[in-house]
Amino acid sequence: MLSYVGAEITRRPTRAVSAVLSVSLGIALFVGLQAYSVGYRAAARAPLSEVGADLTVQRQGDVPESFEGIVYPHSVAPIHRDEIEAITSIPGVERVAESLFFWSFDGDGFVAGLGIDAAVDFGPGRLKAGLVEGRFLEEGDRGVALVDASYATQNALRLGAAVTVAGQSFPVVGIVDTTSVGTVASANIYIALADAQALASVAPNVLSVHDMRPDDANLLFVKAEQTQAEEVATAAERVLGDQALVSAAESFTEQLGALFGLIDRFGVIVGLVAFLFATAVLLRTVAASVWERRGEIAMMRAVGWRRRDISLQLVTEAIVVTLAGGVVGLGMAWLLTLLMRRSSVTVPVPWELSPSPHFLPGGADEVAVVVNLNAVITPTMVLVALGLSVLAAGLVGLWSTRWLATIKPAEVLRSE
């Protein structure tokens, strides 16, 4: 029977090619949209994956009337020790990196600072990879600072120079290029978490609006089990109450614009509709071919083929054609992904995650992460595409079988 299948496909090339093409276009569109969606989702994770975290946890608070000394932006109110421990113990949380973000206004000068735990290698700890000069903060370091490279250039700062935070001088021990390691919570200077806590917990314009305690943090980077990230986010929000500001990859997908939103939400549906359309075209092609082959099929019955033999023949032909269409479609989708990878995605980072004062020059500028659109065809997509191909063959086969029941061999043979 397979030789007959082969003959029908290879010796009627126009019909076979049009059937293969119709299926392959449907598959290419279906898989291409999914690959696009995967690429965009990966891009949306970039702001957090750059710093090796799955979630950031903050709390919103009030802004003081006066901007002098150390001040917290409204998106980073203190998170108390008991709350940090409660978040650390949420099932699915693997590790938590604490940090303290602040603005420091000294006379005419302004600096955005971040207190970091030098012992932790993710979150702000990733800055180590961006060290361009000097050394990184070490465990137990106090009274020293790292400076962002562009801030250092603007202010002619070099190793050994001093930066002032709330009247306290911090010698610069290292310069880091923050643009290469992350945009979330980037700052001008980085000091030890303990130094930041000590300064902030006595800062009048912090204490005027917050219950700031010496061991509080205000920006947490959380590593969580991938499968439980959503549950962890919900639980963290419960710990911090109404003012919680928890960001996960999904938070960034919302920033990616209407087109992605549509594709992300309706990509599967659009892909399935495209595939159903392709199946309909395939059905039409097969219907035309079966109609042409009425005499052939009547003859099959006349020379001893049972209905199931004929069905098996037609289904096998359809499976071979649709699988070929599936493989060609996957190839086309792969080419599409190559094209997609040439484009880049700009992921806007919400102001709350990288705050700078609006009243300063550039303070209201949108911060964004630009990454390549890494469209990928996953094994699941391949399996689904091939499964859909077989499903299409099944539909065609089912239709063929029903149609066979209507053929009256004597009538067809007489008329032909």
Next chain:
Amino acid sequence: MNELVLTESLSRSFGAVSAVRDFSVRIDRGEFVAVMGPSGSGKSTALHLMAGLEQPSSGRVLYEGRDLSGLDEDALAVWRRESIGLVFQAFHLIPTLSALENVAFPLYPVGMPAAERRLRAAAKLEMVGLADRATHQPSRLSGGEQQRVAIARALIGDPGLIMADEPTGNLDTETGAAILALFHRLRDEGGVAMLIVTHDHDVAATADRVIHMRDGEVVDA
């Protein structure tokens, strides 16, 4: 017992039109029978009824004493493959298959090893004198050659009876005569009974017996 096929009061109506009425005939093993009659006399319908391609409105067909009326369509198809051969005026070869593959075509669903199937088909093709055309597709064969391939296909199941509906209708006189001679040779050498539906008096003249039909009825047998 020499009886191969017996039909008992076969009738077939299409709506109000009675195509075949009270068709009762007997065909013996190795017998060469022609069915003649004007167009619309019910010859082809009678052949289709005897071949199980058409269900009778009433009456029955017995093949080697076995009543075919209880068989469903698939069982009838298997019976056709194992017991009879069919030849048509329009040949009805599969255009995408070679002559050899067309001859082997009835055996495709059987599950026979491909090599054995090819050997059997090659033997039948040789029997009809077309061994050298085995790889040719129907479009590269003459009408006479195509009909020979169709006859070889009808022989593939080693049938006891070949039913042919106007087998020379699409052929010129000389080719038609050659096909007729082939039928006779198969009958004489293989003992295959022949039931030939024809308009051609020359064909009928060579038959052992001629059944004449008119208006769906046997008028002379």
